[in-house]
Structures are given as C-alpha cells and as structure tokens.
Amino acid sequence: MKSKVLENKKRKLDQLLDSAFELFSSQDIQNVSISDIVKQAGIAKGTFYLYFKDKYDLQKALIKRESRRVFEEAYQIYLENDIRDFEDGVIFLINQVLIILENNSIILRFIHKSLSWGVFDSELKDVLRDDSFNLVELFKQDIEKSGYHFDNPEITLFIILDMVGSACYSSIMDDYPLPFNEFKPYLLNAVRSILHEGAPK
Amino acid sequence: MKSKVLENKKRKLDQLLDSAFELFSSQDIQNVSISDIVKQAGIAKGTFYLYFKDKYDLQKALIKRESRRVFEEAYQIYLENDIRDFEDGVIFLINQVLIILENNSIILRFIHKSLSWGVFDSELKDVLRDDSFNLVELFKQDIEKSGYHFDNPEITLFIILDMVGSACYSSIMDDYPLPFNEFKPYLLNAVRSILHEGAPK
Amino acid sequence: MKSKVLENKKRKLDQLLDSAFELFSSQDIQNVSISDIVKQAGIAKGTFYLYFKDKYDLQKALIKRESRRVFEEAYQIYLENDIRDFEDGVIFLINQVLIILENNSIILRFIHKSLSWGVFDSELKDVLRDDSFNLVELFKQDIEKSGYHFDNPEITLFIILDMVGSACYSSIMDDYPLPFNEFKPYLLNAVRSILHEGAPK
Amino acid sequence: MKSKVLENKKRKLDQLLDSAFELFSSQDIQNVSISDIVKQAGIAKGTFYLYFKDKYDLQKALIKRESRRVFEEAYQIYLENDIRDFEDGVIFLINQVLIILENNSIILRFIHKSLSWGVFDSELKDVLRDDSFNLVELFKQDIEKSGYHFDNPEITLFIILDMVGSACYSSIMDDYPLPFNEFKPYLLNAVRSILHEGAPK
DNA sequence: GATGAATGAGACTTCATTCAT
DNA sequence: TATGAATGAAGTCTCATTCAT
Numbered sequence: 036m037k038s039k040v041l042e043n044k045k046r047k048l049d050q051l052l053d054s055a056f057e058l059f060s061s062q063d064i065q066n067v068s069i070s071d072i073v074k075q076a077g078i079a080k081g082t083f084y085l086y087f088k089d090k091y092d093l094q095k096a097l098i099k100r101e102s103r104r105v106f107e108e109a110y111q112i113y114l115e116n117d118i119r120d121f122e123d124g125v126i127f128l129i130n131q132v133l134i135i136l137e138n139n140s141i142i143l144r145f146i147h148k149s150l151s152w153g154v155f156d157s158e159l160k161d162v163l164r165d166d167s168f169n170l171v172e173l174f175k176q177d178i179e180k181s182g183y184h185f186d187n188p189e190i191t192l193f194i195i196l197d198m199v200g201s202a203c204y205s206s207i208m209d210d211y212p213l214p215f216n217e218f219k220p221y222l223l224n225a226v227r228s229i230l231h232e233g234a235p236k
Numbered sequence: 237m238k239s240k241v242l243e244n245k246k247r248k249l250d251q252l253l254d255s256a257f258e259l260f261s262s263q264d265i266q267n268v269s270i271s272d273i274v275k276q277a278g279i280a281k282g283t284f285y286l287y288f289k290d291k292y293d294l295q296k297a298l299i300k301r302e303s304r305r306v307f308e309e310a311y312q313i314y315l316e317n318d319i320r321d322f323e324d325g326v327i328f329l330i331n332q333v334l335i336i337l338e339n340n341s342i343i344l345r346f347i348h349k350s351l352s353w354g355v356f357d358s359e360l361k362d363v364l365r366d367d368s369f370n371l372v373e374l375f376k377q378d379i380e381k382s383g384y385h386f387d388n389p390e391i392t393l394f395i396i397l398d399m400v401g402s403a404c405y406s407s408i409m410d411d412y413p414l415p416f417n418e419f420k421p422y423l424l425n426a427v428r429s430i431l432h433e434g435a436p437k
Numbered sequence: 438m439k440s441k442v443l444e445n446k447k448r449k450l451d452q453l454l455d456s457a458f459e460l461f462s463s464q465d466i467q468n469v470s471i472s473d474i475v476k477q478a479g480i481a482k483g484t485f486y487l488y489f490k491d492k493y494d495l496q497k498a499l500i501k502r503e504s505r506r507v508f509e510e511a512y513q514i515y516l517e518n519d520i521r522d523f524e525d526g527v528i529f530l531i532n533q534v535l536i537i538l539e540n541n542s543i544i545l546r547f548i549h550k551s552l553s554w555g556v557f558d559s560e561l562k563d564v565l566r567d568d569s570f571n572l573v574e575l576f577k578q579d580i581e582k583s584g585y586h587f588d589n590p591e592i593t594l595f596i597i598l599d600m601v602g603s604a605c606y607s608s609i610m611d612d613y614p615l616p617f618n619e620f621k622p623y624l625l626n627a628v629r630s631i632l633h634e635g636a637p638k
Numbered sequence: 639m640k641s642k643v644l645e646n647k648k649r650k651l652d653q654l655l656d657s658a659f660e661l662f663s664s665q666d667i668q669n670v671s672i673s674d675i676v677k678q679a680g681i682a683k684g685t686f687y688l689y690f691k692d693k694y695d696l697q698k699a700l701i702k703r704e705s706r707r708v709f710e711e712a713y714q715i716y717l718e719n720d721i722r723d724f725e726d727g728v729i730f731l732i733n734q735v736l737i738i739l740e741n742n743s744i745i746l747r748f749i750h751k752s753l754s755w756g757v758f759d760s761e762l763k764d765v766l767r768d769d770s771f772n773l774v775e776l777f778k779q780d781i782e783k784s785g786y787h788f789d790n791p792e793i794t795l796f797i798i799l800d801m802v803g804s805a806c807y808s809s810i811m812d813d814y815p816l817p818f819n820e821f822k823p824y825l826l827n828a829v830r831s832i833l834h835e836g837a838p839k
Numbered sequence: 840g841a842t843g844a845a846t847g848a849g850a851c852t853t854c855a856t857t858c859a860t
Numbered sequence: 861t862a863t864g865a866a867t868g869a870a871g872t873c874t875c876a877t878t879c880a881t
Binding site: 065160186187189190191193194197198200201202211212213218221222224225228229231232 | 266361387388390391392394395398399401402403412413414419422423425426429430432433
Binding site for chain 2: 875878
C-alpha cells in the first residue's frame, strides 16, 4: 500500500542527493543553483523543498552520507587486514582513506569544497562519533591496547585528521607541492612522527 | 601634477581594499556584493571596475596584502629575539603567527574564508617565495646551519604550515576541539614531533 | 450508517470554516494559503477541494455565516427590550451591533478585510433579505408603525449601515479619529440626524 | 548637465506611477505583479526597485498623488463659485468630488481598492492636512464664519467623508442600491441632515 | 577618470491544483 | 471519500555589468 509511495520518496531523495553531489563536486557550491540540481535530477523545482530547506540543508545531508561512506569503506579494509602494531594500524587506515580519496577525487573535491562553509567540521564530528561507527572510541581503545600514551588522544586524532585532510588536497588535485604518490610518504611520515611521540618508553 | 593623480588612485584603491577586507571578514564572501563594497568605500559603482576585474580579483589582491603583513610582522619579532636553536626558532616563529592570528581574528577569519575559494593556496605560494621575503629560503638556510636534515625541507614546511593553519582555525573561532590556549601546546608539540624527526643523530 | 458519514462531513466543513476564520482575521486574506487553512484544520490538502472551489468560495461562505451571527444576536437582544420609539429602536439595534463588534474585533477585522474583495456587499445583500430574517422588511414595518416617512426607506437603511460600518472600523481598531467610546456618540448622533429627517411633522 | 539625468528619472517615475494606476484600477492590487507594472511601463524590472521598496510603497505614492488631484480640482471649482451659505458650500464641494469620481471611475475604483489595505486612511490623513492644502482647517474656518456649531468639527467631517466615500462606490460601480444619479440626492440629503444639526438656533 | 541610473538574467521560494494510492 | 507527494508557473528581489553624462 504505502510501500510504493515510500519507495518513490526514497528514490526522489537519492536523485536529489546524487545530482547535487555531482554538481557540488565540479563547481563552487554557491555557483550551483537549485535550478541546476533539480534539472539534473529530472525533478520539479517545487519538489526540492519537500525534501530540503535549502541548498545548505542538502549539503549537510550529503556530507554525512559521503564522509561516512569513505570512513566505513576504509575501516572495512582495515579490519580485513589483521594489523597488530598500533602505529602501523593508524597509518594503514589513513592510507586507505587516502587511496579512496585519490581514486575518487570527486569525493575529495566535494569534501574540500565543503570545508569552506565551516559546516563540514561540525558534521564530521557527528560522523566520527556515530553510534554505529565511533572512530574516536576505536582510536582510544587501540591506544590502550598498544601501551601508547597521549595526554589527550582526541586532540591528537583531530590534529592528524586535519593535517592529512588539508595537505592531501592540493597534492591530489594540483600536484602541489608534489604529485601525490611522491607526496604521500612525507605526509605519512609526519603522521608517524606525531604518533611516535606517544610510544611507550 | 601627476603625483596628485597617482595619490588619488592609490587612495581609492586602498579604500576599496579596506572596505572589502572588513566586509569579507564579517560575512561569507559570496554574500558581499560589489554594491556593498563601494558603498562602504564611499566610491561609485562604476569606479570599481577601473581597479578590479571583479570581486575575486580584488580578493586575490587582499590575500596577498594581508598574509604578507602577518608573516612579516611575525618574522620581525623573531629577528629581534636572537634565538639560536633550530627547533625553538621555528616554534617561536609559528607561535608569533598564531599570536597575531589569535589577537586579530578578523585576519584569521578572512584567510580561512578565502580557503573556500581554493584561491588562497596559490596566492600563498607567491607570498612565501617573494623576492623581498623568501620564507622557504630562510627555512632551508636555518636547517643547514643547524645540522638538521630533511629529505625535502620544502615539503616539510608545507605540511607544517598547512597543519597549523588548518587546525588553529576552529580552535580560535569555535573553541573546538579545545579553547586555543589549551589547544596550542598540543599543536606546537605536533610541530616539534615533525621537526625532531630531522634532528642530527 | 449514513448519518455518521454526514456528521463527519459537517465536522470537516466546520473545521475548515473555523480555521479559515481564524487565519483570515489575523492576516491579509491573500497571504493565507490553502496550505495554512488545511494545516490549521488538521485536514489533507486534497480534501479542501471536496468542499470548496477555492479560497474565495470558502470566504463567501464565511461572510454569510459570520454576518448572520452578528445580526441575529443583536436582533435577539433588541427583541428582549421592548423598545417602542422608532428612532430609539434603530439606534438601539445599531448600538447592539457595535457592541458585538467592539467586543469581538476578530469578526470586525474579518468583515473589514472582506470588504477589500467587493465580495462582502453582494453577500450582505442576501443576508439582509434572507427569508428567515429579513432586516429590510423589519425596518420598513417599523417605519410604517411609527408614522415616519422616508422617500425610499431601503436607501436610507443602506446609507446608514454603510456609514456606521465604514466609520466604526478605524475607531475600534486604531482609535482613529477617536477611541471608540468617545467616537460612538458622534456616530450615533449622525444616525439620529438622518433618521430625524423622516420624523412626522 | 545634471538636468538631463533628473528629467529622465522623473519620467521613469511617472511611467511607473501611470502604469501602476492603470493596472491597479482594473484588477485587484494583489493580482498585479511588479512584472506587469514594469512591462506596461516599458521599463526593466530592476529599475522598479530604484524607485520603490515594493508594490505597496508605490501604492502609497499613488494614493497621495491621485487623491490630492481630486480634492484640489474640486476645491478649485468651489472657489470659482463664490458660494456664501455654509451648508450649500459643503454640499457643493462634495458634489464636485462626486462628479469627478463619477466621471473618472478609474480613480474611484483605485481609491476603493486601496481601502482594502487600510493604507488609504492613513495616507488620506496626510493629504487632508497638507500644509499647502489643509481641508480640515478650511472646514473649521467656514463653520466659524457661518455661526454653526459642532462639538467636534473634525469628527463630523470624518464621518461625512467616510459615509460619502463608502456609499458612492457601489452605486457608481454597480448601480446598487440605485444608479448614481438617482442615489446622489439621497446621499447629499443625508449629508445635509448631519450638517443641519449644527445650524444656529 | 568618475559617476550612478538602468538593465535583465536568474536566483530563491510559494502555492493552487492534480492525481495515484 | 480522503490523502499528500508532486508539479511548475509565477512572483519577488538581487546584483554584476554597462554606458551616457
């Protein structure tokens, strides 16, 4: 009965998200109009407002969806590779994220563009601490198991993620300051330097 | 004769830059119209186009002016404090920049907002390598003098600046993940970890 | 069986009328959307069209319902006060209407708003000459009984009602040109001047 | 130099007012879009906003212009007809206004439509008390000269104008309750009844 | 050079109405 | 009957840019 209607709604929602993702990735968000989004989605303009308050409401939903996808995919691969050493594990996980981003520069571009709005950080917070996938907690547990010590592990994680996220963009997108495959070792090295600080004496 | 005309031009230019800076700092750049800028500057709308191609042309000029000011001010203080140790020197310099930004969150906000346009990085490049003030070169020289070694000092500097710039913003502006005075030690510590990697054995 | 269905319909109809009345009274009618009305009534949007052709169809029904209520209530009180003198009687009746409107500025506002549509007058015509309550006829009969004479009693009644209705609004709502309790004597006096013209010599 | 620009501006303003007047007179104001107005005026849409804040801002300007025209024209004719008697004078003046309105039902319709917005009364207040043409003051002076007495002449004037304005509309436009030429005697009679109340004993 | 009135494309948003369920 | 998701026309308003003065 109702299921047909619900299916339909879900499909429209996905069409909107998909179209917006594509457009947001290829242009500055403020240059993407709602008209563009609905045209691309093949949906009437009024319908947009049944699903989102405005462009930025949609953007928030997209950020959640896309960043969760990246982290979960990376974490899945990490789990499949029974890595025991703490530093190696973190590096491996970050590397997985970087590989995903490198191969999917659409996501990278989109996430980077989103930074401009200060909206990413606050949404990212939620993603990282989601009930079903709490990266912060996992990080803490691994530290404990490994005998490392950080005065404030959350802060350390924040700094690392910020550094990686910020530095990889221009390398992947513009080959600056180096092409990414040359740049990555330096970046992962920097991560390792920070982690190593917490190594057990 | 001519000088009066030139002075006049320079004054108008500065009025435009100052007004734009004020406006760009307090709101999203795409919400600042050229009308707003010229109104604030007390200049006619048509005149704007005698000095800049469009809003983003002006923004580029602003970024150059403002970031150069910050670096030069910090470097001046650094010079006045005859610091000999390499790590201490870099930390001191970065700290000076952070102090300036903390006390002048207008500049911080403006620089951060500019990131959104991807325009900052490319302009920053120029600033860091300006003939009259080449920070990259200075960094290399200090490394040499100190006996440290980095496979690629430029990359290291890039990573550090990116990390610091990216991480300090949300802390200064939103007290996230910690208020800045609590956060700064962690951040400088991370910098030191990276630098220490290059210490002579 | 059937009665339950009919009850249901009547209830929905009343819900729509009540909600619309409330909304029409508090804002300009053209700013009230059908969405607003059905939301307030707790009824689905499509259902609206089962009862009314559009917003203005509903408005007409409302005008009839509300103005009839006012006149009937005033007339009831008039009947209970066995007033013999003709002029006194008309003044008394008008005063009752004014008292009702003064105490129920919602109705006043609604009726006034409706004037804007030119739709009120034509509906009012019907109300005043309704089979079950024919005010025009009553007025004529009273004139006859009292020995007064007007060349055209209907016209006189029309002018009086128009004057009273038009003048009382700004006084009740905006205290202009005077607060209503101060203004009313002047208004009733003007009515009496007009009536007195028809007094028997 | 400047005069050409100023002329141009004045012309645009008048084009807008004239077009709006025409449209407002033939349809409900809320059904007239700004698009309609500028199209009729042969002016770009953006230009509208250089002259008026919105449609209702323009409407206010129109009301002032049009009602002042009517009163001034009627008053001019009144002056040319050296009428000595007070009652006759007022009746004559009102009659002139009615003649103008009857012959120019566009203005009548427009003024009536404006009533719906409650905007007319407040603007009318200004027009009647304008420095260069203060009808209220003229009315008071005439009363004094003639030896009549009203407790509150302003209120009496208000009631008369309201009554006339309100009653004449449906008669002129819809021949209800009578065609205007038949209705007018009754209306002027009602006015005279009210005025006569203040006659010296 | 400097001005600011004029332009008109286009962005956002609302809403009456339809129609499949 | 009743529902409410979907539609898309139409409205308001902004703003970068031009150009006559």
